[in-house]
Amino acid sequence: QQQVKQSPQSLIVQKGGISIINCAYENTAFDYFPWYQQFPGKGPALLIAIRPDVSEKKEGRFTISFNKSAKQFSLHIMDSQPGDSATYFCAASKGGNDYKLSFGAGTTVTVRA
Amino acid sequence: DAGITQSPRHKVTETGTPVTLRCHQTENHRYMYWYRQDPGHGLRLIHYSYGVKDTDKGEVSDGYSVSRSKTEDFLLTLESATSSQTSVYFCAISRTGHMNTEAFFGQGTRLTVV
Numbered sequence: 001q002q003q004v005k006q007s008p009q010s011l012i013v014q015k016g017g018i019s020i021i022n023c024a025y026e027n028t029a030f031d032y033f034p035w036y037q038q039f040p041g042k043g044p045a046l047l048i049a050i051r052p053d054v055s056e057k058k059e060g061r062f063t064i065s066f067n068k069s070a071k072q073f074s075l076h077i078m079d080s081q082p083g084d085s086a087t088y089f090c091a092a093s094k095g096g097n098d099y100k101l102s103f104g105a106g107t108t109v110t111v112r113a
Numbered sequence: 114d115a116g117i118t119q120s121p122r123h124k125v126t127e128t129g130t131p132v133t134l135r136c137h138q139t140e141n142h143r144y145m146y147w148y149r150q151d152p153g154h155g156l157r158l159i160h161y162s163y164g165v166k167d168t169d170k171g172e173v174s175d176g177y178s179v180s181r182s183k184t185e186d187f188l189l190t191l192e193s194a195t196s197s198q199t200s201v202y203f204c205a206i207s208r209t210g211h212m213n214t215e216a217f218f219g220q221g222t223r224l225t226v227v
Contacts, residue, residue, distance in 0.1 A: 002154070009153075034215075043117075043203050043218030044156070089155055099144060099207055099214060100171065103155035 003027055004092050006104025014112050019077040021107045023090035026071065030092040034101070035064065035075050038087045047088070048075075080111045116140050117219035119204050125225045132191040134222050136204030138184075145187040146171075146205040146216065147179065149198075156203065162187055194226045 006023045013019045023033075034049035050057045050064040050073065057064045061084075063076040077084055090104040116139030126132050136145060144163055148156040148171075158171030160179040168179050176198060178190045191198055204219040 004155075006155070036218075041220070043205075043220050045218065046215045099209075099211065099216070100146075100158055100161065101156075101216065102172075103148075103157070105153050105155045 002105065003030075003102040004090055004104040006090050006107060008107060009105070010108040010110070012110045012112060013077075013080045015080060015082060017080050017111075019075075019080050019084070019109050019111075021075045021088055021090070021109075022072065023074065023104050024070075024072045025092050025102075027092070027094075027102075028071070029094045030102075032093045033064070033066065033073050034091050034093075035062075036089045036091060036103075038089065038106075044089060077109070080109075082111045082113050085109060085111045117204060117206060117217060119202075119219040119222050121222060122220065123223045125227060126194050128195060128226055129193050132194050132224065134189045134202055134204075134224070136187045136189070136219060138187075138204075138206050140206060140208075140217070141184060142206040142208045142217075143184075144207040144209065144214075145181065146207075147177075147187065147189045148203045148205060148218075149173065149200040150203060150221070151200050159189065159202075191224075194224075196226050198224065199226045200224060 035047045036044035037047040038044040052068045061078045066073045091101045118137045146161040147159040162168045162181040202222045205216045207214045207216045
């Protein structure tokens with residue numbers, strides 16, 4: 001049973017558009033929410049992460065929005081570029097020294113030039 | 114890329130044969146992890162290690178065993194491979210087990226069990 005549900009499975013966006021990926025969780029013990037980016041043939045790499053004590057975190061064109069009461073968080077990619085075409089995974093882990101990550105199923109983003 | 118090397122990168126094996134995948138790191142990180150990646154499931158944790166000879170099970174550990182005799186090496190063994198273990202396997206490392214520590218992933222091993 002997947003502890004983090006991610007949608008959509010895939011999306012296509014025009015260059016310059018906004019990509020939005022949503023994730024939801026049930027386990028209220030989760031206390032750390034990273035997003036990983038994966039290019040074909042490569043391992044995932046950390047993109048951006050958030051803790052539930054903030055509602056939004058922005059790094060460049062990437063923004064995480066977090067809604068603790070709804071147990072939902074999302075990734076927004078602003079001004080999407082062809083180089084952003086990749087698979088994105090949301091994840092969650094519990095607090096303390098338990099760094100086991102629970103991943104969503106992934107979203108494949110294609111940015112059309 | 115973080116200093117993580119997975120070997121082999123690709124392997125085809127027959128059902129019922131033993132298979133060992135190797136993860137080697139040069140970062141001297143304490144924590145090491147094995148994940149499998151399957152379409153529709155994302156990445157799922159198989160086993161992890163929090164030090165030499167210290168390992169624990171993840172969410173999909175059945176059919177897998179691990180060993181860590183040195184800080185730099187973490188081995189994943191499929192004792193008797195089955196077709197359901199066809200997957201892409203990723204090793205990851207992290208400096209500490211604290212939740213804010215970034216995990217670095219290797220490039221993966223594509224295993225096909227025929």
